[in-house]
Amino acid sequence: MEYLWQGLIKALKLIVSLDREVFGIVLLSLRVSVTAIVLSALVGMPLGVLVGLRRFPGKRLFVTIVNTLMALPTVVVGLLVYTMLSHRGPLGVLGLLFTPAAMITAQSILVLPLVVGLTIVGITGVDPTVRKTAVSLGANELQAALAVVMEARYVLLAAIIAAFGRAIAEVGAAMMVGGNIKGSTRVITTAIALETGKGEFELAFALGIVLLSVAALINTALYKLQAGVR
Amino acid sequence: MSTPKLRARELQKFYNGRKILDIKDLAIEKGELCLIVGPNGAGKTTLLMLLSFLDLPDRGEVYYDGINPNGSKSALLSVRRRLTLVMQRPVIFKTTVFKNVAYGLRVRHLRRGLIREKVTRSLSLVGLSGYEDRNALNLSQGEAQRVALARAIAVEPEVLMLDEPTANLDPANIRTIEDLVRLINRELGTTVVIVTHDMLQVRRLGGHVIFLSKGTIIREEWLPQITPQTPSDLWPDEAIEGEMLNLTTFRGKLGTDYPPDVVERRRGTALKPGPENRPANGAPVFPTL
Incomplete structure (x- = not known):
């Protein structure tokens, strides 16, 4: 037990002293995951809104596929992106493998089904009379759709929170396509995995604490935002 | 016609x-x-x-x-x-009363100042002045119905x-809404x-x-479109309710079904019989009892 306590104390010292390595890793983690969330939200939310509002043949099949992909294993995404970006792969010429861009790509793909799926849930959960009310008050099609989105905004924010949690906490894809290169593609989760493997718990602990704090901080901020849009 | x-x-x-x-x-x-x-x-x-x-x-x-x-x-x-419709169970948007009432004006891209003015007037018409910043989700059923009504009349529909x-x-609440209906119909001509x-x-x-x-x-x-004067006008007892189920027919066209000097009630005002107040032949009439 002794080494656990020592590890924890050293970890806190690393955080308090604003250790350069720790904060480099944390900042990269945030950069990668936040970019991935923004990208998947830009694509996934409009798609989810469209699917949620429209009726079309094959809609149920589409929703089933999206729901299945919500549980996509991170290593499968890692494998997929790796094969696409490896120098023998179709996108190999871009030279993106083992760069933050590759990690962003992988995480975007990973959370996209989550964003689309939860957006559909949010939109279809809105009382259908909201749209009719908007139309009867003179809204055009786009304005009426926006009214529905506004009514679903809590669920949409929850989708962002869930997607961010999945992105920042995943390790498989980041390890596979990022390569865990120190100072370049090493993020919180891959660093923890590496340090634990080496038996050097203090850095792992420090990063674990930071990871939890970052998650708590961002969720609090988003919930505050949610309360603000009421 | x-x-x-x-x-x-x-x-x-x-x-x-x-x-x-x-x-x-x-x-x-x-x-x-x-x-x-x-x-x-x-x-x-x-x-x-x-x-x-x-x-x-x-x-x-x-x-x-x-x-x-x-x-x-x-x-x-x-x-x-x-035109605008207030549904039986009106949806109140999950936002403030102000934004609810302003909705129809916003989608018409009206100026901010004008929107504020019209929202204030509509809320005052339904007796909810000062409710602007309230969360619309915390309203009673009667208040919600009045907010829906204010939202509808704010756009000044035909x-x-x-x-x-x-x-x-x-x-x-029924009385408030019925009074408002009369007002909108008679004063604004809606x-x-x-x-x-x-x-x-x-x-x-x-x-x-x-x-x-x-x-x-x-x-x-x-x-006839009556203007209630006494409480019994508004709340007839059960005897009148029984009578009501046996409605008498007053349909007709002026000049054919009714003599031209019939007292006509339009928008609540009893017009004095006379050539200057006579509606055109064929106009629907609401003769007094």
Whole structure:
């Protein structure tokens, strides 16, 4: 037990002293995951809104596929992106493998089904009379759709929170396509995995604490935002 | 005779292969207070959805000022911006009272100052001045209904349609809403179409009454539009309720069914009989009892 306590104390010292390595890793983690969330939200939310509002043949099949992909294993995404970006792969010429861009790509793909799926849930959960009310008050099609989105905004924010949690906490894809290169593609989760493997718990602990704090901080901020849009 | 504000011809609507609405010919004149009454399942709400262009008929046409906008997106939007419907269970948007009432004005891209002005006026009309910043989700049912009404009148529609506006409300709220309906109809000249199953409300409001049963119009009457003076006008006892179920017919056209000097009540004002106040022959009349 002794080494656990020592590890924890050293970890806190690393955080308090604003250790350069720790904060480099944390900042990269945030950069990668936040970019991935923004990208998947830009694509996934409009798609989810469209699917949620429209009726079309094959809609149920589409929703089933999206729901299945919500549980996509991170290593499968890692494998997929790796094969696409490896120098023998179709996108190999871009030279993106083992760069933050590759990690962003992988995480975007990973959370996209989550964003689309939860957006559909949010939109279809809105009382259908909201749209009719908007139309009867003179809204055009786009304005009426926006009214529905506004009514679903809590669920949409929850989708962002869930997607961010999945992105920042995943390790498989980041390890596979990022390569865990120190100072370049090493993020919180891959660093923890590496340090634990080496038996050097203090850095792992420090990063674990930071990871939890970052998650708590961002969720609090988003919930505050949610309360603000009421 | 001028073009009716709303006209439905050979209107049919089916649900699961069953005909639920079959209207041969229905005309609602400009400035009219029109009440659509009938038992549950008579097709009242279905008819209202078609008249407000929120639903498409399976057969037949609905004309607004002589134009059938169904089929043209731009014509439809333009007509929809001239009428508005308050549904039976109005949806209140999850935001403040102000933003709810301002909604129809915002989608029309009105100036901010003008929006504030109109919202303030509408809220004061429904007796909810000072409610602007309240969370609309924390309103009582009566307040929510009034916010929905304020939201509808804020856009100053030519036709205001209300689906069971007073169902499940207490007497005080019913009175507020009925007074408001009279005011909007008489002072602003807005055509008002109300769906109700309450015969006492029909008596209290009066006007062009359309009786609907099993999807068809079984009777049309023009009842006097009374201005209640005493509480008994508003809340007739059960004896009057019994009498009400046996409505007398007052339909007719001036000059043919009624003598030209009949006292006419239009928008609540009893006009003195005389040539200067005589409406044109053929105009619908609301003779006093």
